[in-house]
Every structure is written in C-alpha cells, then in structure tokens.
Amino acid sequence: MVRKACIPALLLLAAPAALAAAGAPVPNMNGTLGTAFSNRQIHAYASTLLEIQKIRQAVSFRIDSLPQDKADLLQERAKAEMMQALSRHGLDVATFNAISSAVDKQRSLRREVRQLMMEEKLSI
Numbered sequence: 001m002v003r004k005a006c007i008p009a010l011l012l013l014a015a016p017a018a019l020a021a022a023g024a025p026v027p028n029m030n031g032t033l034g035t036a037f038s039n040r041q042i043h044a045y046a047s048t049l050l051e052i053q054k055i056r057q058a059v060s061f062r063i064d065s066l067p068q069d070k071a072d073l074l075q076e077r078a079k080a081e082m083m084q085a086l087s088r089h090g091l092d093v094a095t096f097n098a099i100s101s102a103v104d105k106q107r108s109l110r111r112e113v114r115q116l117m118m119e120e121k122l123s124i
Helices: 016-022 039-063 068-088 093-105 107-123
Strands: 025-027 033-035
Touching (some): 039 068, 039 093, 039 107, 068 093, 093 107
C-alpha cells in the first residue's frame, strides 16, 4: 500500500476571517488594492517557507516506510516543527497564510519571495 504524506498545510489552520484581518487590502499610491506587509514580514515569510519545505521533504521521504501509528506521530511532530518555525521568525499562522494568499495573487510579491529564498539558500 502506498501512502502519501498528508501534512496539513498551514493555510488550512487559519479561519478566513483571520486571513483577511492579517492581510487586509489597502489602497496603494497608484490607487490599486494591495496587501500591506512589512519588509520584515516578507523576509520572515521566505525564511519560514524554506524551513517548512525542508520539513515536508524530510517527512515525505520517510513516511511511506512507516506503519500508520508512527506515520501519524511523524506528521504531528512535523506540524509542531512548522509551528516552531513560524514562531522563530515572528509570524503567526494568520499572517503566514495571508502572505501566502498575496503571493499567489501578486506576481511581483511572488518574485520577491522567490528571490529572498534563493538568496537565503545560497548563503547557507
């Protein structure tokens, strides 16, 4: 039996109202709507996302070979590690998810996050 890693996405942990509150659209200088996140939050998001990707990769590599009870335990530990990564970088779930949503919708923000992640990977 092949079992795929089923690590809950942080996006599913926050209520939609919390997402809206954390990244409420605000008018930009040019009159369009954008999401106001600080540079610190964007940098923290990129760093956190790198950590979460590493955690997911490690779990998905191991989970298929484990019995169900151990796989469940591994997933719980991974979820706890993801929450610690958020905390280490000064983000909460709602803010992380709001930035994720903005990254999905805003090409320029997506490019910025990718660039930050690449720079961080290269500096390690």
